[in-house]
Amino acid sequence: KQEVTQIPAALSVPEGENLVLNCSFTDSAIYNLQWFRQDPGKGLTSLLLIQSSQREQTSGRLNASLDKSSGRSTLYIAASQPGDSATYLCAVELNRDDKIIFGKGTRLHILP
Amino acid sequence: NAGVTQTPKFQVLKTGQSMTLQCAQDMNHEYMSWYRQDPGMGLRLIHYSVGAGITDQGEVPNGYNVSRSTTEDFPLRLLSAAPSQTSVYFCASSSRKNIQYFGAGTRLSVL
Numbered sequence: 001k002q003e004v005t006q007i008p009a010a011l012s013v014p015e016g017e018n019l020v021l022n023c024s025f026t027d028s029a030i031y032n033l034q035w036f037r038q039d040p041g042k043g044l045t046s047l048l049l050i051q052s053s054q055r056e057q058t059s060g061r062l063n064a065s066l067d068k069s070s071g072r073s074t075l076y077i078a079a080s081q082p083g084d085s086a087t088y089l090c091a092v093e094l095n096r097d098d099k100i101i102f103g104k105g106t107r108l109h110i111l112p
Numbered sequence: 113n114a115g116v117t118q119t120p121k122f123q124v125l126k127t128g129q130s131m132t133l134q135c136a137q138d139m140n141h142e143y144m145s146w147y148r149q150d151p152g153m154g155l156r157l158i159h160y161s162v163g164a165g166i167t168d169q170g171e172v173p174n175g176y177n178v179s180r181s182t183t184e185d186f187p188l189r190l191l192s193a194a195p196s197q198t199s200v201y202f203c204a205s206s207s208r209k210n211i212q213y214f215g216a217g218t219r220l221s222v223l
Contacts, residue, residue: 046212
């Protein structure tokens with residue numbers, strides 16, 4: 001059974017710092033991996049999608065990497081801003097049955 | 113462009129009542145899914161569909177039914193609501209193997 005783990009569960013950093021959020025998964029037979037952002041009381045917004053054949057994707061200050069063989073992905077946020085405060089979730093789409101499995105998320109707080 | 117629309121936004125039910133949570137998307141996406149989000153549990157997949165007429169179970173399907181008669185709509189039915197079904201429910205859609213788009217969610221309380 002695929003399990004997706006995100007560590008840490010919560011993180012507070014001063015504004016301006018670079019930071020890394022971690023996501024690990026137990027079964028490497030994935031089709032893709034997505035990183036999402038969720039603001040309190042809102043739905044999820046997709047940030048980056050990495051196909052299983054790719055190693056990384058970039059969008060602005062965000063960079064996501066994927067190492068399928070070790071079952072790990074990281075989301076790098078450069079020059080963090082208070083507006084980056086949110087919960088970040090990763091999700092993997094399975095090859096075998098089209099299911100998309102989420103981690104529990106990392107709650108990020110950027111201190112002004 | 114409306115994207116993924118969920119109705120209602122809030123609902124309070126009594127134990128044993130039935131209701132349908134509506135989800136509609138206007139992006140012609142084949143893939144649609146329902147999740148529930150509970151504190152400390154993350155998002156858990158309830159049911160999903162890879163196209164009209166096709167549905168399958170996710171991680172936590174018990175107590176919920178779905179159907180997919182059209183590409184646009186994917187309603188979630190609670191046949192006999194229980195307090196354990198108090199949660200926030202999200203519907204999502206995507207073209208196959210691509211970015212998922214989420215609705216704003218339905219907050220359900222079962223008393």
